[in-house]
Structure formats: structure tokens, C-alpha cells
Amino acid sequence: MGRSPCCDENGLKKGPWTQEEDEKLIEHIQKHGHGSWRALPKQAGLNRCGKSCRLRWTNYLRPDIKRGNFTPEEEETIINLHSLLGNKWSSIASNLPGRTDNEIKNYWNTHLRKKLLQMGIDPVTHRPRxxxxxxxxxxxxxxxxxxxxxxxxxxxxxxxxxxxxxxxxxxxxxxxxxxxxxxxxxxxxxxxxxxxxxxxxQSSYLENQSLFGQPQNFSHVLGANQDEKLMVENQMIDQPLDSFSSLMQMDVQDDHNSxxxxxxxxxxxxxxxxxxxxxxxxxxxxxxxxxxxxxxxxxxxxxxxxxxxxxxxxxxxxxxxxxxxxxxxxxxx
DNA sequence: AACTTACACAACCGCCGGAAC
DNA sequence: AGTTCCGGCGGTTGTGTAAGT
Known part of the structure; x- marks a missing residue:
């Protein structure tokens, strides 16, 4: 069955990384590559678990990471992909070069989610609240x-x-x-x-408009399998917009007793x-x-x-x- | 100026699936 | 076949800082 978490080992440092630790990690990976993450800390002289090293590298130290504010285009892509994929942050990140899943997840939770809520859109379903x-x-x-x-x-x-x-x-x-x-x-x-x-x-993000008005097609992110694409697209198209439309149809007379x-x-x-x-x-x-x-x-x-x-x-x-x-x-x- | 609150984001945790032994 | 290792993922927590009182 499962293995014990690598960070269970006592004496390993946790919490924010120091500049010295960062430098050690970068230097080691530049020289030797990361190889086995579990073995890396010892080899690099770090008192951290391998998992912590991997996360620090992939989420922060990697040279190809793009830092700074998200552009409107990136925001748009995230929202559209999230409407298709849900909280599949790694899949979303793979479509945003230089951005990590962690960064996108944080940005979603702190900015985009609120933005959608303020627009009256449920950030989970991407439909009117x-x-x-x-x-x-x-x-x-x-x-x-x-x-x-x-x-x-x-x-x-x-x-x-x-x-x-x-x-x-x-x-x-x-x-x-x-x-x-x-x-x-x-x-x-x-x-x-x-x-x-x-x-x-039966409009959907897939079919025509993106959230910011630019036509986009994201079916390519749904996998190479054509059946899968079709299935997801059909699902998006077939989902009825019941809640809103039925409410808007509500007859005043229906409520005369209430x-x-x-x-x-x-x-x-x-x-x-x-x-x-x-x-x-x-x-x-x-x-x-x-x-x-x-x-x-x-x-x-x-x-x-x-x-x-x-x-x-x-x-x-x-x-x-x-x-x-x-x-x-x-x-x- | 001191304190509290809210926010943003880095880091951690637990779980999972696949590979290796 | 069972166990362990490893990397990846998504959710959550912790910490530093800005804003408000």
C-alpha cells in the first residue's frame, strides 16, 4: 500500500525558501539536472525533502517561468479553459506558456473567481448565478x-x-x-x-464566443481523441439553460397565491x-x-x-x- | 503609531496512478 | 501479485504585506 510521505522524515526544513537554498538548488540542477527528486536534496546539500525541492523548482525557480501580471488574453484563456476543464489546473497551465498550475490556481481563486461572481456568473458552472x-x-x-x-x-x-x-x-x-x-x-x-x-x-464557449468576445476554439485542448472531443462538445451544447430561461418565463399568475x-x-x-x-x-x-x-x-x-x-x-x-x-x-x- | 483585517501568493499536504522492483 | 518509489495533481494552509480603523 501507500508509502510514507517523504516529508515525514524529521529534521527537514519547511516553510519559505531562503536565497541560499534557492541558489543551491539552481546550481545543482543546472549542473546535474534534477534526476531523482528524492535523492536531490542530499546531493545538493539541502535540508529539504525532494518534494519540496521539486515544487520550488517547478513553481518558482524554473528559468522558463513567466512572472508578472496576467495579461487580459491570459485571463480570457484561463476563464474559457476553466469553463471547459474545471479545476484541471495543470491542463490549463499547459496552454499558457510560462505559467504554472499553482500560479493559475492562485490567480483564479484570488482574482478571476471574484470577477465572475461580480459579473453574476457562477465560477463553477460558468452560468448565471x-x-x-x-x-x-x-x-x-x-x-x-x-x-x-x-x-x-x-x-x-x-x-x-x-x-x-x-x-x-x-x-x-x-x-x-x-x-x-x-x-x-x-x-x-x-x-x-x-x-x-x-x-x-445552444450557444457555448466551444461553439462561438469567448468570454471576452473573441472567437476561440478550445477543442484542441480536450485531447487528441476525436470521440472525446465530440463527447465534450456535445455535452456543452446539449446542456439546457433551464434555470434562467424558466425563471424568465415565469407567469405572474402562477404566484398569485404567494x-x-x-x-x-x-x-x-x-x-x-x-x-x-x-x-x-x-x-x-x-x-x-x-x-x-x-x-x-x-x-x-x-x-x-x-x-x-x-x-x-x-x-x-x-x-x-x-x-x-x-x-x-x-x-x- | 499601534492594532486589526483582508488579501495575495508561496508552500505544504494528502491522495492518486503508473513504473519499477 | 504485492510493495515501494516517484512524480503529478488539486485543495488547503501559512505567511508576509497592504489597507483600514
Whole structure:
């Protein structure tokens, strides 16, 4: 069965490499090649395990490594390849000369992943994020609620509870952000591709556009085997774009039974509601019956506050929440 | 200025598959 | 056939530094 990890041996140094160690390693490999990595440390006079030496060499010291910022073209390639290959960093790296899998992996996790999230794209599936769509699915309710509120204000002087108003405000801001993103990034996201072309269409990265608008064909990276290429391409093309399109088709009437409950709003509620949004604490506010009454906790709708809680770490959500607390109420103009 | 927090990235860890013995 | 070696891979952690309070 398995062997014991080479680094189990006691006394071997770990952690950051010193310049002296780097020089020893480089000098040894330049003279003798790396040969057996396991034997290398002794031969080179390094108090490291072979694996550590190999990683240091392949990820940092190798002379053909390209250092510095990733170019937009490299970013584009990474995103496109990731949409095809997933976290196959070594495969992705083999298409980016001078870049290591480790570097690409780090860059993905620290930059590109966030970038996609901010564009409203799930970095795993490379599709529009469904958590956004869950909130979008509440659109008919919010519109109906807003209309109802206007009526009640006119005729009976009754207000919707503050939590419901806050939901609508968040939705309003979210739509603004989404539309801003789409306008700023022409042909840049699957979402844009779907809405620009045909929402039910079968466009894919493989077929036509890349994430940044340049036509690319990455089928060559999928292996020499033609069957494999075909299989992957078919898979990409056949995958239905269900979640987004079905939500966009949603009939307002389907939800007529799920209008938010209306409760009498006390004068304090608007303040409370704002505070709760800021503190991301709505879900746990069990002491406030109106907040639970007015939540969107229907069978098929994730509560909006859950959605916010889940993503509140993103600057994207922070932006939305901030706007929610500062912008004027849209339905009372 | 001191402290805390967030971020970027180098390095490590554990696992796997293939080759050698 | 079973064991060990070796290199590779992807996920995770640790550390240094910049930014914020």
C-alpha cells in the first residue's frame, strides 16, 4: 500500500525558501539536472525533502517561468479553459506558456473567481448565478406588492411592512447592478450571450464566443481523441439553460397565491428593518413577528434574507445593501 | 503609531496512478 | 501479485504585506 510521505522524515526544513537554498538548488540542477527528486536534496546539500525541492523548482525557480501580471488574453484563456476543464489546473497551465498550475490556481481563486461572481456568473458552472435568480423569481410578488401598496396608501392609508419594502428596494438595486454589468461588458458573460442571442439557444464557449468576445476554439485542448472531443462538445451544447430561461418565463399568475403577507407596520419597523439589513441579521430576528410573517419563505423560494446571508461577504452584496440603505424608495415617486 | 483585517501568493499536504522492483 | 518509489495533481494552509480603523 501507500508509502510514507517523504516529508515525514524529521529534521527537514519547511516553510519559505531562503536565497541560499534557492541558489543551491539552481546550481545543482543546472549542473546535474534534477534526476531523482528524492535523492536531490542530499546531493545538493539541502535540508529539504525532494518534494519540496521539486515544487520550488517547478513553481518558482524554473528559468522558463513567466512572472508578472496576467495579461487580459491570459485571463480570457484561463476563464474559457476553466469553463471547459474545471479545476484541471495543470491542463490549463499547459496552454499558457510560462505559467504554472499553482500560479493559475492562485490567480483564479484570488482574482478571476471574484470577477465572475461580480459579473453574476457562477465560477463553477460558468452560468448565471441561481442565487440571484431566486430573488428575481420574486419579481412578480414585489410588483404586485408595490401596486397593492399604492392602492392601500391611496384608499385606506395602510402600509406594507418595512421588510417587504426593503426586499423590493434590494431587488430594484440588484436589477440596476445586473444591467450595469451587462452594459459594461459587451458579450462578456453567458448571461449576456443568452439574452443577446436566444435565451433558449445552444450557444457555448466551444461553439462561438469567448468570454471576452473573441472567437476561440478550445477543442484542441480536450485531447487528441476525436470521440472525446465530440463527447465534450456535445455535452456543452446539449446542456439546457433551464434555470434562467424558466425563471424568465415565469407567469405572474402562477404566484398569485404567494403574495407576501401584509401586516400592520409599527412606526419603528422601517428603522428596524434597515438595521437588520445592515447587520445581516434578519434571519435570526425571531423576536420580531413581522419579519417572519413577511419573509418569502414559500416552498420553492429561498428566503431573501438567506440569499443575502449566504453572499454577504461579497463586495457585490455589500454594494447592494449599501444602496438599499441610501437610495430613495423607487415606488413612491 | 499601534492594532486589526483582508488579501495575495508561496508552500505544504494528502491522495492518486503508473513504473519499477 | 504485492510493495515501494516517484512524480503529478488539486485543495488547503501559512505567511508576509497592504489597507483600514
Amino acid at each position: 441561481t442565487d440571484h435568480l431566486n430573488v428575481l423569481a420574486a419579481l412578480p410578488q414585489l410588483i404586485a406588492a408595490a401596486n397593492f401598496n399604492s392602492l392601500m396608501n391611496l384608499n385606506q392609508n395602510v402600509q406594507l411592512d418595512a421588510a417587504t419594502l426593503a426586499k423590493a428596494q434590494i431587488l430594484h438595486n440588484m436589477i440596476q447592478v445586473l444591467s450595469t454589468n451587462n452594459n459594461n461588458i459587451p458579450c462578456s458573460s453567458p448571461l449576456t450571450m443568452q439574452t443577446n442571442n436566444n435565451i433558449f439557444g 403574495l407576501p403577507l401584509l401586516v400592520a407596520a409599527s412606526p419603528e419597523e422601517p428603522k428596524q428593518s434597515q438595521m437588520m439589513i445592515k447587520n445581516k441579521d434578519v434571519r435570526h430576528d425571531t423576536s420580531n413577528p413581522s419579519s417572519s410573517n413577511s419573509s418569502f419563505t414559500q416552498d420553492h423560494h429561498q428566503p431573501w434574507c438567506d440569499t443575502i446571508d449566504d453572499e454577504a461577504g461579497d463586495s457585490y452584496w455589500k454594494e447592494i445593501i449599501e444602496q438599499t440603505c441610501t437610495e430613495p424608495w423607487p415606488f413612491h415617486e
